[in-house]
Amino acid sequence: MEQKEETLSTRRIFEGKIINLRVEEVKLPDGRTATREIVEHPGGVSIVAVKDNGNILLVKQYRKPAEEALLEIPAGKLEYGEDPEVCAKRELLEETGYEAGYIKHLMTFFTTPGFSNEKMYLYFAKNLVKHTAHPDEDEFLEVYEYTPENLLEMILQNQIKDSKTIIGILYYLKMRNSL
Amino acid sequence: MEQKEETLSTRRIFEGKIINLRVEEVKLPDGRTATREIVEHPGGVSIVAVKDNGNILLVKQYRKPAEEALLEIPAGKLEYGEDPEVCAKRELLEETGYEAGYIKHLMTFFTTPGFSNEKMYLYFAKNLVKHTAHPDEDEFLEVYEYTPENLLEMILQNQIKDSKTIIGILYYLKMRNSL
Numbered sequence: 001m002e003q004k005e006e007t008l009s010t011r012r013i014f015e016g017k018i019i020n021l022r023v024e025e026v027k028l029p030d031g032r033t034a035t036r037e038i039v040e041h042p043g044g045v046s047i048v049a050v051k052d053n054g055n056i057l058l059v060k061q062y063r064k065p066a067e068e069a070l071l072e073i074p075a076g077k078l079e080y081g082e083d084p085e086v087c088a089k090r091e092l093l094e095e096t097g098y099e100a101g102y103i104k105h106l107m108t109f110f111t112t113p114g115f116s117n118e119k120m121y122l123y124f125a126k127n128l129v130k131h132t133a134h135p136d137e138d139e140f141l142e143v144y145e146y147t148p149e150n151l152l153e154m155i156l157q158n159q160i161k162d163s164k165t166i167i168g169i170l171y172y173l174k175m176r177n178s179l
Numbered sequence: 180m181e182q183k184e185e186t187l188s189t190r191r192i193f194e195g196k197i198i199n200l201r202v203e204e205v206k207l208p209d210g211r212t213a214t215r216e217i218v219e220h221p222g223g224v225s226i227v228a229v230k231d232n233g234n235i236l237l238v239k240q241y242r243k244p245a246e247e248a249l250l251e252i253p254a255g256k257l258e259y260g261e262d263p264e265v266c267a268k269r270e271l272l273e274e275t276g277y278e279a280g281y282i283k284h285l286m287t288f289f290t291t292p293g294f295s296n297e298k299m300y301l302y303f304a305k306n307l308v309k310h311t312a313h314p315d316e317d318e319f320l321e322v323y324e325y326t327p328e329n330l331l332e333m334i335l336q337n338q339i340k341d342s343k344t345i346i347g348i349l350y351y352l353k354m355r356n357s358l
Contacts, residue, residue, distance in 0.1 A: 039244070110244075166350075170349035
């Protein structure tokens with residue numbers, strides 16, 4: 001049976017600064033209908049940025065939805081139409097002050113395909129050159145660096161709680177010899 | 180500087196079947212204000228379920244927000260107040276027909292802390308006993324099984340595109356000798 005849901009009608013609920021919300025009536029493979037609540041997001045980038053000393057850069061920022069400050073790899077949202085690699089270099093520089101001499105796309109994934117179309121483009125960066133950080137005006141960031149082994153321990157202790165960060169670090173640990 | 184955002188006012192935009200949406204006006208650490216768009220989600224569970232032959236169970240289902248069918252580890256959303264481990268065993272049984280003789284919590288993470296409070300509780304299950312699958316009435320699932328090595332290759336080829344699934348598999352590959 002082909003797994004496809006045809007849109008029968010769409011109701012736009014909200015248009016925001018970061019996300020929009022729409023509700024769709026869809027036709028299921030067996031002909032019945034169902035409702036799908038869909039958060040529209042422009043997509044984001046995140047970067048596993050490795051310094052010459054082998055440490056990985058993280059930023060700590062308060063996340064209102066989580067109601068706590070989280071340690072995350074540098075990341076940001078795409079402007080509509082923006083090239084993800086350009087965005088990744090920009091966000092890395094703005095958030096950490098480091099310019100990437102080398103950058104490479106690792107993979108792209110859906111963060112929450114059950115209720116959002118957000119795609120996350122994950123990059124690896126090295127040959128970092130230090131400049132000055134310029135976070136967005138409503139961002140309050142602290143920059144940290146840790147060894148990959150430290151970060152694995154922090155994942156296993158559940159001190160790192162952000163999905164893209166866990167993916168980036170586990171991927172790097174698995175594949176760093178071929179990057 | 181303490182990284183905390185105090186809520187000044189809340190506007191409720193939408194109450195849905197799966198998600199709600201609210202918009203908050205918050206006070207930043209420097210005293211200025213900003214807007215935060217927050218998708219409320221009851222939280223979810225997902226399960227790395229390993230058969231006695233070493234294969235990992237996956238389900239394929241059409242995800243309307245992604246507009247494609249995705250291969251994912253079995254997962255589901257929490258009922259409000261439900262114990263995540265009870266939910267994980269229930270979802271595994273409903274989606275795949277397998278009952279877990281052994282289940283263990285691996286970690287909990289935020290899927291998208293930038294715009295949602297969704298927490299994902301990740302479990303490991305083994306000693307599986309086959310019964311009959313009973314998916315929800317609006318779920319059309321196909322059950323698959325792959326070796327861990329196959330799944331790593333599929334991640335590297337970007338054929339697996341779901342964040343919780345990538346985390347579950349990479350975590351399992353890293354830690355399986357101590358599970």
